[in-house]
Amino acid sequence: MHKGKNILLLSLAALFAVLFVFLFRNVHYNIKGHFEGLYLLHEREAGKYEFADHLFVGEGKSLIYGKDLPFSRDGLVGQLLSPHNDDRPHLHYEWSPRDGSGFVSQHFTNGTQLVTYFGRYLDDDAEVHGLFVGGGLPDTVARNQNYNMNNSGMTFGDGTKWYHIWCSVNEGIGPPNSENMLTPSKWRFLGSRVVQKSDTRVVITSSHAVTIGDVPLRIERRATFAAGESYFTLQIGITNTGTVPVSYEYNYGDEPWVGYYGTSLGDVGWVKDRVIDYEEVLDTNRYRYAGIADLGNPVIGERPIYSNLANFIEWFGDERPAAYIANREGYPPLPGQKIPLESTERFIGLEWARTLQPGETADIRLAIGMAPYDPRQGVPVKPPTSWK
Secondary structure, X not given: OOHHHHHHHHHHHHHHHHHHHHHOOOEEEEOOOOOOEEEEEEOXXXXXXXXXXXXXXXXXXXXXXXXXXXXXXXXXXXXXXXXXXXXXXXXXXXXXXXXXXXXXXXXXXXXXXXXXXXXXXXXXXXXXOOOXXXXXXXXXXXXXXXXXXXOOOEEEEOOOXXXXXXXXXXXXXXXXXXXXXXXXXXXXXXXXXXXXXXXXXXXXXXXXXXXXXXXXXXXXXXXXXXXXXXXXXXXXXXXXXXXXXXXXXXXXXXXXXXXXXXXXXXXXXXXXXXXXXXXXXXOOOOOOEEEEEEOOOHHHOOXXXXXXXXXXXXXXXXOOOEEEEEXXXXXXXXXXOOOEOOOOOOEEEEEEEEEEXXXXXXXXXXEEEEXXXXXXXXXXXXXXXXXX
């Protein structure tokens, strides 16, 4: 699109904003430099409005009017949905360093795609900034329909439609055995940047700060993508920047709704040698990865009519978590219980408990992605992974 037309569109956006200031004095501006479109929303306070240049998952229900800007749509949605006939796998990314949000799209030679969105969703009605899996583009969010939301979080496109692989991550840090976890929107966002960028390798970092008790912690996150791989690696470094020791619990989990957004129907757990139909606490000395698969749970009468897609999360190094698969976040099964996976929120969770001395850093290393199902073995198969 010609530069003059872009300037005209931005001028119209400015005029639109001025008119709303005149008509509605209680207007909050949420301009982050995305310039994805013009969006007028009901703000969370009664009688107030918000004017934004972006639209995140969770805001669709508050949308009064939205207009995607054509030049932005070409740069974002067009890159995702246009056909690619390259003879080699390649990556495409869009990232806002100031806002800490965007996506990385993996394009495979067979025409399929695996897209991971970061920091494009609301957590407790507040925006998330940084390398937290979750969200989608305005074209997905504005329709506010579950079917459309298959293209959110981490999503797989087979050339005709999207399938949900991971949802918005359930992540948090807080004092041990506390219900008051600091979820991503409560972390102080310090900034982000793209460290490496090419069509074969993308590395992005984001920096954050939290306080547990009176002890400050700095958290560094680093996501690495390589062309042709159906996963990315995530490094989470937690440093005690205070002067006294601090104990904490760190949680990473998801009710991923594998297959179709909004429901866990058909979802079961899996590890390297079996499918998990019941709630279970996993032995992380024996298993180094686990996932959720959309296969159907025969224990509750679900027939094998589902997508057969699966995700996985793998943990590296010495920072081994406690892990469980259950019907509800934060409620791993007790010893002796045998409860089928049957809820609409079937969940996989990892928990790390640690005490850090002043200046000490804990290093959590994960691989997060999609795994193909092997009908001969009856379980998904984790793709070969390596630490980046």
